[in-house]
Every structure is written in structure tokens, then in C-alpha cells.
Amino acid sequence: MTHxxxxxxxxxxxxEAVQSGLPTAISDLGGLVRIPSVSWDGFDPAHVAASADAVRGLLEGLGVFDxxxxxxxxxxxxxxxxxxVLATRAARNGKxxxxLYAHHxxxxxxxxxxxxxxxxEPTVRGDRLYGRGAADDKAGVMAHVAAIRxxxxxxxSDFDLGLVAFIEGEEEFGSRSFSNFIVQHRDELAADVIVVADSDNWDTETPALTVGLRGNVxxxxxxxxxxHAxxxxxxxGAAPDAMLATIRLLASLHAADGSVAVAGLxxxxxxxxxxSEARLAEEAALLEGVHPIGHGPVLSRLWDQPAITITGIxxxxxVIASNTLVPSVTVKVSARIAPGQSADDAFRALEAHLREHAPFGAHLTISDVDKGNPxxxxxxxxxxxxxxDAMREAWGREAVQTGIGGSIPFIADLVEVFPDAQILITGVEDPDSRAHSPNESLHLGVFHRAILTEAVLLAKLEGRA
Known part of the structure; x- marks a missing residue:
């Protein structure tokens, strides 16, 4: 008999509660989006502080935290x-x-x-809310808030489930204080289940639970x-310029098909x-006539193989170029590391490759190294x-267990400090959210179903013996 x-x-x-509360949740999300809380160096940290204060107000307004x-x-x-922002409520009666993690x-x-x-300026067009952070990850913050509501x-408000909300303020700049923060607040952050609302879904109608993450270097x-120039x-024609050397060196990182060609990765x-490759072309916005790179199944390339991108130069x-040989060039190298390899090992392989392949005796300097394990x-x-189960009930479809091409390096830190906690990586994004890109957006139907999923999960945990 089928179960x-x-x-x-x-x-x-x-x-019904999620549906009636959705306008308020969208309005509150819009208020957060209006705060330009960029955590990178060179941006005003007062905006991040203002964002933290706004999140604190939302969590205090729930009236459930100690x-x-x-x-x-x-x-x-x-x-x-x-x-x-850290909010805590102690569990009672063995619950x-x-x-609940997100970042503001x-x-x-x-x-x-x-x-x-x-x-x-949060802007609704069609069924999407546009704005920086509308999806990544202020929607994750509001999914937690709205689910608790x-x-x-x-x-x-007289329930026994223990609740912790941890809303980080520097995930987009490498979570540089994260490991110290969770040690500093170990007792307050201790939990049986950790929900990280910072991933995406299979599509706008199908939920996903992320079970694999690439690391990064x-x-x-x-x-x-x-x-000098x-x-x-x-x-x-006789003196090697740094641009020529850089182009030759960077080209050595990839094989002819675009796959990574670094020994040891x-x-x-x-x-x-x-x-399909056709779906990749659509979701990744490939120009007409441009074909995918790499080999093997497409999702293997995205989830289970390394990737190297030059993200800046x-x-x-x-406009200002003169007829000179450039003496030095600096690039930003971003490598994604497949599950099963440590970031330390991957960095050693990358460094060895670069030094071995430096053309014309070029001098190399490597700095500002950041590593996160898969x-x-x-x-x-x-x-x-x-x-x-909660996803199936909220979405009306079975969840897909997925990997993700991006990285959430701090999860390894969570596991190290809280080895007995069960990790759930969920999200409010979809393939069209364009996180990190211009015209980032949140699909409001996905937002609705993500809130309901979490509200059902809270009810399930409250009911556990």
C-alpha cells in the first residue's frame, strides 16, 4: 500500500495567517531594502548599523524573544x-x-x-519585487520574521519551542568575524536545528533543499x-609587459573547453x-551563439566540479591608456571548490600552478587570501x-535536493562549533533572482511559499515529543 x-x-x-500577513511582510521588506547596508570596505558602515537596528526592531516587535x-x-x-542581531528564547519542557539564520x-x-x-528603492513589477537585497538576503530575514508572526x-505566544534568530551583518564581505562571533555567543546560539535561509529554489513553483555547497578561494x-612603464x-616586442604576462598566465588556468586545468583541484x-544546456543558456543569460563551457552533466559542472573566475582587474x-608597456596588473581570482576538497589544499594547488606557469619570469604577488570550505x-x-514535508505542504510539490554553485563558507564554522546540530539550507531565491547583479529581484509567490514552509516547520518542531 502506498503511504x-x-x-x-x-x-x-x-x-491563512501567512496570506493575511503577506502585505505587511512585503512592506517591511521594502523598508529594509531602502537601507543601503553594503558591508564592504569603502562603504559607510553607518548604513549597516542602521540596518541592524531595523532588524532588531522587527524581532523585538514579535514579542516572543527573551x-x-x-x-x-x-x-x-x-x-x-x-x-x-541576536535574538533568543529558551526552550521549555524538552522541546x-x-x-534561524539570514544576513542583513x-x-x-x-x-x-x-x-x-x-x-x-523597492519596486514591484509584475510578480517580482526589485531592489538590492530584495532577495539576497533581506527576504531571508523577513521570511523568518513573517513565519514567526x-x-x-x-x-x-506561550509555546515551548526554543527560538534563536541570528541575522549577520557581513556575509557579503566574507563573514570575517563570524567564527569569533559564534564562539563568543556559543551558549546563546546552541540549537538542535539550524535553518540557513540564503539559497535558492529549483524554480518558482518547486522548492529546493540545498544539500551540497562548493567552497571558495x-x-x-x-x-x-x-x-616602470x-x-x-x-x-x-622585446620587453615583456605585465598585461601580456597576465593574459598568458590566466589562460593557463583553463583547458580548451573552458574547464579548469589546475592540477590538484x-x-x-x-x-x-x-x-539541459538550453536551460543553462536561458537562466545564465548566454548571448545568442555563445555555448556552455566544461564537460559532463551541466549540474555536475555547477555543483561538483571546480570553477575559476576572474572577477576584477x-x-x-x-580612456586613459597611453602607448606604454604596463609594468604591473592586478586581478581578483575567485575559485569555487568541489565538495570533498579542503580550501587549504585548493589554495596550495592554485598557488603552485600560478608560480609554475608564470611566463617570462614575471614576478607574482598573492594577497588578500580568503578561504571557505565546501x-x-x-x-x-x-x-x-x-x-x-513542510516544503511539500506549503508548495504542493516535492522538494528537490540540490547542490549549489555558490559558497556559504561559514556553514563549516557552524558545524565545527555545533557538531550535533542538523543543518537545513533553504532560501527565497529562484533562477531569475539575479542575486549580486543589477535588477536583483524576489518572486513574491516564492516569498509567500517560503514563509509558509517555515511556519509549518516551526509548528512541526513545536509538536515533537
Whole structure:
């Protein structure tokens, strides 16, 4: 006999509460989007502080937490991290504790001319809300807030489930104080289940639970060949300029098909869902006639193989370029590391490759190294089963277990400090959200279903013996 999963008895009431609260949730999200809380160096940290204060107000307004504070932790002896918000409510009568994570900082907006509407002015067009942070990850913040609102509207404020909300303020700038923060607040952050609302869904109608994450290694690479610029007509053709050396060196990182060609970077063997190159071309916005790179199943390339991208370059611009040999060029290298390999090992492989392939005896300097380990979720725990049931009930479809090409390096830190906690990586994004890019947006139907999923999950955990 086929087993038919039963919906949670409170699903109708929770659905009504989420639906009635959706306009308020969207309005509150818009208020957060208006705060330009870019956590990168060079941007005003007062905006991140204002964002933290706004999040604190939202969590205090729920009326369920014993404590809501804004807190910072050191990065090192000389620097302090951006403000995070920490809210706690102790569990009672043997109930589990759930930690809800998101981040309130955002990426820089980039060129304002590339946006169809102002990046920090939330704008609804069709079924999407546009704005920097509308999806990544202020929608994650509001999914937590709105889910707790709906849950307490249905069950009341006198419940036994333990609740922790941890809303970070520097995820987009490498979570530099994260490891110190969770050690500093170890007791307050301890939980049985950790929900990280910072991933995406299979599409706008199908939920996903992320179970695999690539790691990352990023650094600045400076290639130098000359002590100073020299006349390109007098010395070009004999003296190697840094741009030529940089182009040759960067080209060595990839094979002819565009796959990574660095010895020592590993791949993971795993079965992936069907995903066509045509779908990749559409979702990644390939220009007509441009074909995908790499080999193997598309999702293997995105989830289980390494990737290397040059995300920035410092060199004379075309406008100010003179007829000289460039003495040095600096680039930003961003490598994604397949699950199963440590970021330390990957960095050693990258550094060895670059030094071995430096052309013409070019001098290399590597600086500002940032590393994050990949992660695989243990899907055998009861929390995964509860979460996938909650997704099915909220979305009306079974969840897809996915990997993700991006990285959330701090999850490895969470596992190290809280090894017994079960990790659930969820999200409010979809393939068209364009996180980090101009015209970032949130699909409002996905937002609705993500809130309902979490409200149902809270009810399920409250009911656990």
C-alpha cells in the first residue's frame, strides 16, 4: 500500500495567517531594502548599523524573544566586524531549539544605469519585487520574521519551542568575524536545528533543499614585469609587459573547453537531476551563439566540479591608456571548490600552478587570501524529513535536493562549533533572482511559499515529543 503523507493539522490556519500577513511582510521588506547596508570596505558602515537596528526592531516587535541585542565580534586584534542581531528564547519542557539564520548586509549596487529602477528603492513589477537585497538576503530575514508572526498568530505566544534568530551583518564581505562571533555567543546560539535561509529554489513553483555547497578561494594576484612603464614603440616586442604576462598566465588556468586545468583541484562524483544546456543558456543569460563551457552533466559542472573566475582587474582603462608597456596588473581570482576538497589544499594547488606557469619570469604577488570550505549536508536526520514535508505542504510539490554553485563558507564554522546540530539550507531565491547583479529581484509567490514552509516547520518542531 502506498503511504500518503498527511498534512499538518494547523496547515489551513497557518496558510491563512501567512496570506493575511503577506502585505505587511512585503512592506517591511521594502523598508529594509531602502537601507543601503553594503558591508564592504569603502562603504559607510553607518548604513549597516542602521540596518541592524531595523532588524532588531522587527524581532523585538514579535514579542516572543527573551532577549534581542545588536552585537559585534572581533575580526582580529585591530578590527571589529559589522553588527549582527541576536535574538533568543529558551526552550521549555524538552522541546528542541531552532536557530534561524539570514544576513542583513548586501552587495554593492554596481552601476546604477544598469538598473531598471533605483537599486535601493523597492519596486514591484509584475510578480517580482526589485531592489538590492530584495532577495539576497533581506527576504531571508523577513521570511523568518513573517513565519514567526504567522506561527504565533495561530498557536499564541506561550509555546515551548526554543527560538534563536541570528541575522549577520557581513556575509557579503566574507563573514570575517563570524567564527569569533559564534564562539563568543556559543551558549546563546546552541540549537538542535539550524535553518540557513540564503539559497535558492529549483524554480518558482518547486522548492529546493540545498544539500551540497562548493567552497571558495579568493585572492588578489599581481603580475609585474617592469620597474616602470616604458614606451611601447621603443621597447614593445622585446620587453615583456605585465598585461601580456597576465593574459598568458590566466589562460593557463583553463583547458580548451573552458574547464579548469589546475592540477590538484578535484571533482566529486555524484548523480544530478536532469538540467539541459538550453536551460543553462536561458537562466545564465548566454548571448545568442555563445555555448556552455566544461564537460559532463551541466549540474555536475555547477555543483561538483571546480570553477575559476576572474572577477576584477586593475589596469589602465581604455580612456586613459597611453602607448606604454604596463609594468604591473592586478586581478581578483575567485575559485569555487568541489565538495570533498579542503580550501587549504585548493589554495596550495592554485598557488603552485600560478608560480609554475608564470611566463617570462614575471614576478607574482598573492594577497588578500580568503578561504571557505565546501560542505555536504547529512540528509539522514529527522530535521531534513520534517523540512521536506513542510516544503511539500506549503508548495504542493516535492522538494528537490540540490547542490549549489555558490559558497556559504561559514556553514563549516557552524558545524565545527555545533557538531550535533542538523543543518537545513533553504532560501527565497529562484533562477531569475539575479542575486549580486543589477535588477536583483524576489518572486513574491516564492516569498509567500517560503514563509509558509517555515511556519509549518516551526509548528512541526513545536509538536515533537
Amino acid at each position: 500518503t503523507p498527511q498534512s499538518h493539522p494547523l496547515l489551513p490556519e497557518l496558510s 532577549s534581542v541585542v545588536v552585537s559585534t565580534a572581533p575580526i582580529d586584534a585591530d578590527r571589529t566586524g559589522q553588527p549582527a 528542541p531549539t531552532i536557530l 548586509d548586501v552587495q554593492p549596487p554596481g552601476n546604477a544605469d544598469d538598473w531598471q529602477s533605483a537599486p535601493f 504567522a506561527f504565533t498568530q495561530v498557536v499564541g 579568493t585572492f588578489k594576484l599581481t603580475v609585474a614585469t617592469l620597474e 616604458s614606451h611601447s614603440g621603443m621597447f614593445g 578535484t571533482s566529486r562524483e555524484a548523480t544530478t537531476p536532469d538540467y 586593475d589596469a589602465p582603462t581604455v 560542505f555536504l549536508v547529512d540528509t539522514s536526520g529527522w530535521a531534513v524529513a520534517e523540512a521536506t
